[in-house]
Amino acid sequence: MSVEEGIALLFLLAGCAFYLAGTIGLLRFPDVFCRLHALTKADNVGLGLVCVGLALLSGQARVASMLLLIWLVGLLAATVSAHLIARHAYERDAPPEHEGPS
Amino acid sequence: MMALLLDGLIVLALVSLAVQAISGRSLFRGIIHFVVFGLTMALAWARIGAPDLAMAEAAIGAGLTGALMMVAYRRLVAQGDNHSPRAPAQKSRLAIPIAVGSGLLVGVIGLGALLADNPPGEAGLIVLETLPEYGLGNAITGVLLLFRGLDTLLEIAVLLTALLAARALAGTGDSSATARTQHPETPLVGALLAVVIPLTILVAVHLLRAGTHETGGAFQAGAVLAAAGVLLVLSGRVSRTDTAGPLVRLGILAGLSAFILIGLMPLLYGEALLTLPGMWSIYLIETAMMVSIAAALILLFADAGGLKRDRRG
Incomplete structure (x- = not known):
């Protein structure tokens, strides 16, 4: 295994760890807002790490730029949908019980 | 070994998702499982080397059908009393057999x-020999237009x-596909649309152009374009009307009429029906079909006769 492959493997594993943690959070956290918090970690950082790992594995600038684009579009969609879900939940139910610093 | 493991996981996921989709506790869970089933199915198609089918499955099977089901679900919720509609509790005795x-x-x-021995694929060999004459690299587009033109024409019909x-079947009047929330829209939606709509159109045109030599084609491009339209309908940028304007009518009919007109042309020169006269006709038909497929899917989704732009203050 070359050095690049080793580094790529580390990125992929780290990305998988974020996805795993995000999924566990989605299943175990008590309310919509906590679940969204867990989910966005998987969506944003997990996807980013996986894309970096895959870009390193491919070793081509063209593939790497397409992966970057995929990550950016994914970020955009995840951000807006998380915002919409949170706002809907906020307006439907009572405000969240624990009002932390925003 | 890894490949076998991955395939096994996909098969397991497909079966369990299918079971969950039809025997879930609530309709909503069933719909979500169905959408995930569609995405996993797309993965399976991609694994067995059919990227065209994978794309169509992801766009239509998971995306558009899922959106249609969500609209239907929302109507059920709006019609019924306040609790969410549930799947019928008792199962038929015939279900398991x-x-x-x-x-x-x-x-x-x-x-x-x-177990059967594969006979030599005669038809496939003939297709692969003929395609270079037309400058087509994608055997699927070639078969759809050159060899099974009548089938493709009838699909559009x-x-x-x-x-x-x-x-x-649809009643006239208000539709909840475009029903929007009362509170003011968040600026994020506008920003999302400003980025996603041009990107979607770019992808659709790329798929259409790529369809002649690699994965893609009118159906995939039309489905992607329809997704952009669904987004515009959902976000209230475009709203439904009961009757179609001239532009929408043209869009719906473009594919079928372009195909029929170009398909009839060879009769003038004494050639067979639907003998396509060259690359330009393939591009023309594919483009018109993309527009028609997208228009039909959007109208089906919005339960609308026509569409109009909705400028929001």
């Missing part, structure tokens, strides 16, 4: 197909018929 029987049937057919049937 039918499931086992279908599984056995598929298994036997699959086993038979695996079927889509149009489905749209007409849906319009005939």
